[in-house]
Amino acid sequence: xxxxxxxxxxxxxxxxxxxxxxxxxxxxxxxxxxxxxxxxxxxxxxxxxxxxxxxxxxxxxxxxxxxxxxxxxxxxxxxxxxxxxxxxxxxxxxxxxxxxxxxxxxxxxxxxxxxxxxxxxxxxxxxxxxxxxxxxxxxxxxxxxxxxxxxxxxxxxxxxxxxxxxxxxxxxxxxxxxxxxxxxxxxxxxxxxxxxxxxxxxxxxxxxxxxxxxxxxxxxxxxxxxxxxxxxxxxxxxxxxxxxxxxxxxxxxxxxxxxxxxxxxxxxxxxxxxxxxxxxxxxxxxxxxxxxxxxxxxxxxxxxxxxxxxxxxxxxxxxxxxxxxxxxxxxxxxxxxxxxxxxxxxxxxxxxxxxxxxxxxxxxxxxxxxxxxxxxxxxxxxxxxxxxxxxxxxxxxxxxxxxxxxxxxxxxxxxxxxxxxxxxxxxxxxxxxxxxxxxxxxxxxxxxxxxxxxxxxxxxxxxxxxxxxxxx
Numbered sequence: 001x002x003x004x005x006x007x008x009x010x011x012x013x014x015x016x017x018x019x020x021x022x023x024x025x026x027x028x029x030x031x032x033x034x035x036x037x038x039x040x041x042x043x044x045x046x047x048x049x050x051x052x053x054x055x056x057x058x059x060x061x062x063x064x065x066x067x068x069x070x071x072x073x074x075x076x077x078x079x080x081x082x083x084x085x086x087x088x089x090x091x092x093x094x095x096x097x098x099x100x101x102x103x104x105x106x107x108x109x110x111x112x113x114x115x116x117x118x119x120x121x122x123x124x125x126x127x128x129x130x131x132x133x134x135x136x137x138x139x140x141x142x143x144x145x146x147x148x149x150x151x152x153x154x155x156x157x158x159x160x161x162x163x164x165x166x167x168x169x170x171x172x173x174x175x176x177x178x179x180x181x182x183x184x185x186x187x188x189x190x191x192x193x194x195x196x197x198x199x200x201x202x203x204x205x206x207x208x209x210x211x212x213x214x215x216x217x218x219x220x221x222x223x224x225x226x227x228x229x230x231x232x233x234x235x236x237x238x239x240x241x242x243x244x245x246x247x248x249x250x251x252x253x254x255x256x257x258x259x260x261x262x263x264x265x266x267x268x269x270x271x272x273x274x275x276x277x278x279x280x281x282x283x284x285x286x287x288x289x290x291x292x293x294x295x296x297x298x299x300x301x302x303x304x305x306x307x308x309x310x311x312x313x314x315x316x317x318x319x320x321x322x323x324x325x326x327x328x329x330x331x332x333x334x335x336x337x338x339x340x341x342x343x344x345x346x347x348x349x350x351x352x353x354x355x356x357x358x359x360x361x362x363x364x365x366x367x368x369x370x371x372x373x374x375x376x377x378x379x380x381x382x383x384x385x386x387x388x389x390x391x392x393x394x395x396x397x398x399x400x401x402x403x404x405x406x407x408x409x410x411x412x413x414x415x416x417x418x419x420x421x422x423x424x425x426x427x428x429x430x431x432x433x434x435x436x437x438x439x440x441x442x443x444x445x446x447x448x449x450x451x452x453x454x455x456x457x458x459x460x461x462x463x464x465x466x467x468x469x470x471x472x
Contacts, residue, residue, distance in 0.1 A: 394439025
């Protein structure tokens with residue numbers, strides 16, 4: 001009976017571990033992190049045996065001057081990053097919409113998306129902004145400031161997007177399909193299947209079904225002060241009016257086709273405010289690669305046991321300020337993200353891991369010079385046989401084939417991390433690919449940068465902590 005009882009205990013223990021792997025218990029995981037810490041430390045002590053096996057290759061590489069080549073490559077990547085920084089910050093500025101006299105622009109970066117209808121943005125100064133101010137990106141209207149939270153050295157704003165069910169903004173069409181003007185109210189989402197449409201309310205002409213829609217708020221003095229501030233965005237674009245379908249009711253929905261990807265494509269925005277309202281404060285630009293939220297980190301020698309997964313273990317955890325989603329960087333490159341943070345260690349998901357996701361933007365390599373293009377959310381599908389990374393790109397805002405050389409099917413681009421994910425800063429290099437033109441979704445085959453990509457001594461991890469990115 002004793003062998004049978006022993007096998008039963010082992011089977012029950014195995015069953016319990018399987019259940020815990022499918023439905024983790026936080027308390028048990030914290031205890032397990034402490035128990036396995038000596039084993040992970042032992043793996044680090046045995047790491048020299050692995051390094052000895054690679055010593056010959058490294059000596060040969062140093063003899064052939066690969067270290068000098070790697071240094072030059074790192075300098076090139078840093079210059080590309082700096083060029084991206086300038087282009088991204090400039091991309092938020094209006095191109096065709098003239099600003100009214102007495103209106104100033106306050107730059108902000110999206111740092112979090114808690115739901116589909118709000119974003120959280122950060123202003124790198126204390127400007128004492130107030131509720132109701134309009135928010136734009138380029139020539140496009142985004143929404144309004146719903147709340148202002150003042151931190152120690154900056155401000156964080158909660159922005160209500162125009163897609164919110166309660167959002168309303170006055171608008172007009174200067175010339176519809178019949179060449180006539182139409183006034184309307186835009187806000188919320190129209191019941192349209194397959195794509196996003198902003199809802200239309202109270203159009204002054206029921207027959208209007210086409211035309212460019214612009215913000216046009218009334219100057220009525222009876223308006224609430226916060227509502228009246230939206231008029232600062234008069235002239236900014238909302239999209240194109242479209243009547244989808246040929247039938248009545250749900251088959252012929254009237255809505256505004258937006259020019260922004262509100263769900264995943266907002267990275268840099270501007271707050272419009274009167275010069276006499278905002279207190280001028282010089283914003284200090286901090287390069288995302290140089291800010292104090294980075295921590296030096298060391299990867300454990302052991303990796304992901306599953307051959308179709310890419311993962312490593314990290315010698316830092318929640319006790320050091322890490323949280324799930326924290327980015328890992330190797331120089332200017334995006335190396336991976338923290339999948340799970342224990343107390344003293346963390347599991348890391350690398351770029352080639354299926355399910356790896358990142359907000360991304362592209363620098364298009366055009367004849368007239370590089371130009372940034374917001375891609376939105378990319379979802380990893382794993383690594384190909386030749387080492388290429390595969391990502392699914394929804395292409396909510398596709399590249400218009402008519403904008404590029406006739407007959408071309410794609411445009412070469414360099415992909416970088418964008419904004420809006422807690423723990424992942426903009427401007428980390430992902431790789432290069434050919435971006436397909438036309439409506440998506442598209443499968444992207446991304447080639448990683450050349451050079452060494454797994455030196456644990458060069459890894460840095462982004463500090464997140466419990467307050468959404470504030471430094472300790």
